[in-house]
Amino acid sequence: MPNALLDPWTTPFGLPPFAAIRDEDFGPAFDVALAEARANIAAIAGAAEAPTFANTIAAMELAEAALDRVSGVFYNLAGADSTPAREALQRDLAPKLSAFASEMTNNRALFDRVEAVWQGREALAGEERRVLELYRQMFVRSGAKLEGEAAARLTAVKSRLAVLGTQFSQNLLADEREWFMELAEADLEGLPDFVRDAARAAGVEKGASGPVVTLNRSLIVPFLQFSPRRDLRQKAYAAWGARGANGNATDNRGVAAEILALRDERAKLLGYASFADYKLEPEMAKTPAAVRDLLLRVWEPAKRQAEADAAVLQAMMAADGVNGPLEAWDWRYYSEKRRKAEHDLDEAALKPYLSLESMIAAAFDCANRLFGLEFRALPGPFYHADVRGWEVTRKGAHVAVFLGDYFARGSKRSGAWCSAMRSQRKLGADVRPIVVNVCNFAKGTPSLLSYDDARTMFHEFGHALHQMLSDVTYGFISGTSVARDFVELPSQLYEHWLEVPQVLERHARHWQTGEPMPADMLKRLLAAGTYDQGFATVEFVASALVDLAFHEGAAPADPMAMQAQVLEGLGMPRAISMRHATPHFAHVFSGDGYSSGYYSYMWSEVMDADAFAAFEEAGDAFDPAVAARLEKFILSAGGSQEAEALYLAFRGRMPGVEALLKGRGLDAA
Incomplete structure (x- = not known):
């Protein structure tokens, strides 16, 4: 056949x-x-x-x-x-x-x-x-210098790790796919239309008789932001936090423990003191100490800001007549109310100006103005009816094919990512890439994004540009084949163009009327750019420090106990959870990619804040000379040199953490 x-x-x-x-x-x-x-x-x-x-x-x-x-x-x-x-x-x-x-x-x-x-x-x-x-x-x-029993054992360890990584991913997908909470019409009270529409669409997808809340981030987060029903928020949040830890066949706690033990054994077989030492050796950070230093420099100001914010939210909750301490399922609800009060910024009013179509157009337009790329829709069919495709060209020459798979569905793992079905290389033939962006936005007619969703889309498109503009001979160093703590630089840097006023003025238009976002709303949106960054930074840094602790010494027999110990030592604010708790920490346990490396988003953020400053110093977010340097030394270069050498060639110096703290509004925290 x-x-x-x-x-x-x-x-x-x-x-x-x-x-x-x-x-x-x-x-x-x-x-x-x-x-x-x-x-x-x-x-x-x-x-x-x-x-x-x-x-x-x-x-x-x-x-x-x-x-x-x-x-x-x-x-x-x-x-x-x-x-x-x-x-x-x-x-x-x-x-x-x-x-x-x-x-x-071997x-x-x-x-x-x-x-x-x-x-x-x-x-x-x-x-x-x-x-x-x-x-x-x-x-x-990979152990090429090992012999005999050591070589055989390392092979067995790597094989078992591959099996466990797959098991962790599939367990998590099963939990996310199977859980949903049915809502009566009365339970929709207080929810904006876009959340109601998303819940009804999710109900259809799940075969339920009415609207539902699922564990898809683009649905559960706005539900937690807007639902006045504290009991339902608590139930939804508990299910979200329990992914991979339900005591059933898909429980990931034992899987995580075995993964950590085998990683530790792998490192010791190769002569390293710990898995973190092994993993960080080829990265920019080089050592666990350098990672810890960065994270702790950010942790203290972030924690101070988060605790100050928690006190405000606690007072708001008390004013509502709710007794007891602020909990994790309360934070987003009261934070959203506070944002609306202090910045007069209502996400329900903002979303009609951030349709998926307009944000795709914005991302493409920025790529055109920066790098001369043009996008022509392709007819398909692709691997799913929701997937869209474009041919990417420059001056009439083919550059890449770009596929966008934007909507959540039960068959898709959670999160957002960029991958390449085919990577660029010149060896043997001029091979142009096929690049895929995958997101989990709530499907609607039309699909309206939160500002966070729009940032996610720009982030993944930054990764896509790294793949599409790659210009190297060897596939081994193509595109995103760079140090893990450098790979997030292009993606996080591209997010900055969503904050450029002229981009939003041109593309943030009401999906029905075509009217641009009102000037005062745009001003308030940009002014609120650092709002709630204490919360966002604490949940991220806590996750990164737990990841580092897991791999910095001997593997913990009970990862959940070590997680609790690390958080207690940090003085983790009561009403904030890790962004990714151990049983659903796919970055760390679905493969080795971000193990000992979750910090890399923040390491790259130190550079992305400084890199965008190069455009600001030039007085133009689309300055052609700076864009040309960015393409030459970062986006087209792949892994052709050490990451630090590439950044120095682009910027002339390495940045400090100050730009990151300023960008998050934590420099005075």
């Missing part, structure tokens, strides 16, 4: 032939692609010719082409549109792909060839020297 994943793709721009791909195609396609990759690696390792960059490193770059193609499709679909068949295959693939990776890095003949090329590295320069350095680092950090 034909397999669309293995047959040549004749689709425009080499897009996957989504309509022809069946779930049953993936297993056989992975088998063929893995066999091809193994054969290619064996040929490189067993080559009779003396090792060179071309016949060893460059050859490895192309050895997994078929596997990259199949994986690029499958893992995008598995995260954004899961099915039972895809989830089962994910569980099956986790140990298989881990075994293949271990086979490659291949002594292959590593010897890499080492031989490394010995002659003085003859290389530029991208070749950098790619060689990173390949060798990958081999060594």
Whole structure:
């Protein structure tokens, strides 16, 4: 039977032939692609010719082409549109792909060839020297120098970690998919129309008889902001906080404990004092001490601000006749009332000016003014009916394909992310990227965003630009293949353009009348930019410090007890929870990506505040000279140099934490 994943793709721009791909195609396609990759690696390792960059490193770059193609499709679909068949295959693939990776890095003949090329590295320069350095680092950090029992144990540890990461993700998705709270019409009292509409749409999606609240952030957060029903807020918040910790088959607490123990063992096998030392070695921060120093410098002013805000909210609650202390399910409700009172800013009145369509247009317009990119809608079909596509061009030349998958659904994991179905490279052919932004906005007619939603969309589009504007030879350093604490710089930097008044004046228009956002509303919106940053900073930094504590020393036998201990030591404000508690901390436990690395958003924020200041100093948010430097040294450069060298080339100096504190309104806290 034909397999669309293995047959040549004749689709425009080499897009996957989504309509022809069946779930049953993936297993056989992975088998063929893995066999091809193994054969290619064996040929490189067993080559009779003396090792060179071309016949060893460059050859490895192309050895997994078929596997990259199949994986690029499958893992995008598995995260954004899961099915039972895809989830089962994910569980099956986790140990298989881990075994293949271990086979490659444990291949002594292959590593010897890499080492031989490394010995002659003085003859290389530029991208070749950098790619060689990173390949060798990958081999060594994967255990290539280990032998015997140690090598075998490390392989087993990595395989088990791959299985557990998949299990953690699927447990979390199951909890988020299965829970919802039905609402009677009377329970909608006090909710703005956009929340009522979202609840009714969610009820239809869940097959309920009426409106529901789900654990989708774009629904539960506005419910917590606007519902006057404290009992319902408490029930919803409890379910949100209990994801992955319900004492059932999808409970993640034991999974997290095993992951932490195996990470600690992995680090010790490789000769590191802790997993944090191992993980941070190739990052900008380098050491756990540097991470802790940054986080604690931000923690104290953030905590002071949060405690001052809590006192105001407590007084508001008492004025409403509610006895007892301010709780986590009260904060957003009273904070929203306070924002409306102090800034005359009502999210229900703001949302009609922030339709999804207008914000997509704003993101595209900024990319055009900064980098000359143009976007032409493509007809599809894509992997889901909700997905939209655009061809990205510059001066008539094809740059990339961009896919936007914006709406929440039960088959999609929570959060927002950017990925590439195909990454840019020049080796072998001029390969242009296929980039995907995935969000979880509430679907509506039209879909109206909160300002936070709009920031999320700009954030993910910043990642997309990093992929689309990549201009390197080797896929290994393409796009977002950079240090973890540098990867968030382009995304967080792009958020700043949403705050540029001329952008909102042009694009924040009422979805019905087309009228621009009133000048006084725009002024109030921008003036409230640092509102409630004590809360936002505390919930983030607490999560980052717990993540660091988990990995900085011996693995805790009881992660929940350590979480409680860390929060108590910090003096965590009573009415604020971690942004991501351990059982649903997917950044840290669904894979190694952000383990010991959740701090990286804040590390990058130190740079993004300073980077946008370069535009401010030029007197124009769209200054062409600064934009050209940004593209040359950050967005197009990928991982072609160390992150610090790239930032220095762009800005001329490294920033301090002061710009971050000022940007969050905490410099005087």
